[in-house]
Amino acid sequence: MTLGSIVSTLGLEVLTPELSVNGGADVTKGHASDLLSDVLANAPSGGVLLTIQVHMSVVAVALHAGLAAVVFTQGMRPEELVRLKAVQEGLPLLATNESTFEVAGRLYALGLRGRGEPE
Amino acid sequence: MINVRYRISGGDFDTAGLATRRLKEHLAGAGVGAAVMRRAMIASYEAEMNVVIHARTGTLWARLGSEKLDLEVVDEGPGIPGVELALREGWSTASDKAREMGFGAGMGLPNIRRNSDQFGIETLLGKGTRICSTILLTRVAHRTEDAG
Numbered sequence: 303m304t305l306g307s308i309v310s311t312l313g314l315e316v317l318t319p320e321l322s323v324n325g326g327a328d329v330t331k332g333h334a335s336d337l338l339s340d341v342l343a344n345a346p347s348g349g350v351l352l353t354i355q356v357h358m359s360v361v362a363v364a365l366h367a368g369l370a371a372v373v374f375t376q377g378m379r380p381e382e383l384v385r386l387k388a389v390q391e392g393l394p395l396l397a398t399n400e401s402t403f404e405v406a407g408r409l410y411a412l413g414l415r416g417r418g419e420p421e
Numbered sequence: 422m423i424n425v426r427y428r429i430s431g432g433d434f435d436t437a438g439l440a441t442r443r444l445k446e447h448l449a450g451a452g453v454g455a456a457v458m459r460r461a462m463i464a465s466y467e468a469e470m471n472v473v474i475h476a477r478t479g480t481l482w483a484r485l486g487s488e489k490l491d492l493e494v495v496d497e498g499p500g501i502p503g504v505e506l507a508l509r510e511g512w513s514t515a516s517d518k519a520r521e522m523g524f525g526a527g528m529g530l531p532n533i534r535r536n537s538d539q540f541g542i543e544t545l546l547g548k549g550t551r552i553c554s555t556i557l558l559t560r561v562a563h564r565t566e567d568a569g
Binding site for chain 2: 336337338339340341342343347353355357358359360362363365366367368
């Protein structure tokens with residue numbers, strides 16, 4: 303489903319209204335992690351990341367991993383500089399007050415999956 | 422095709438990742454494919470973060486040829502006491518600050534090695550560390566590609 307559909311279905315707050323959440327490729331995968339080395343190595347490209355990490359490196363890692371968007375959970379919000387960097391790089395940032403567990407469950411119910419079993 | 426060097430500043434979390442970011446632009450401009458790019462970004466970013474977290478200063482040197490990408494990250498820093506330990510998943514001496522930022526989970530060096538076709542590390546206590554990662558451009562299957 304599109305990122306826009308995910309946003310509306312889960313009632314996510316769009317922190318980067320400068321960027322469109324519609325029109326991109328369908329999002330079929332996701333990853334939940336607060337360890338950036340894990341995100342870098344294991345998050346599926348084109349997927350969404352659920353995390354409570356809100357500092358600048360999250361944007362860098364999300365870009366290197368080719369992610370479609372980052373969802374900050376549990377009411378976490380990045381500073382404006384981080385938000386502006388994401389806008390500049392074309393990375394949509396989303397937010398929710400729900401826990402990572404809740405959001406992951408709802409995304410799974412919508413058909414999204416993780417990266418799959420490692421070899 | 423590409424032979425570039427980037428400076429890395431130890432302890433500067435604000436500009437951390439910049440060298441890898443510039444490398445990405447160079448590699449994209451050279452037409453490097455998504456699978457190789459992902460592995461290169463993992464190796465480069467982890468090695469760069471090692472310098473930021475542990476060392477005073479460092480250099481990322483990247484050479485892209487027709488068959489392989491060579492990455493070499495050299496730092497001036499404390500060196501690694503017990504390299505074999507550092508290559509184990511979960512072993513880390515990172516600061517609390519680094520850990521709070523989601524690094525220092527002991528995944529860095531193992532991630533680099535796993536995403537390299539050839540990997541080398543030399544360290545001298547009190548002097549610094551040199552990490553070499555070679556990624557073959559023609560290799561087809563790798564677990565990281567599953568992530569895509």
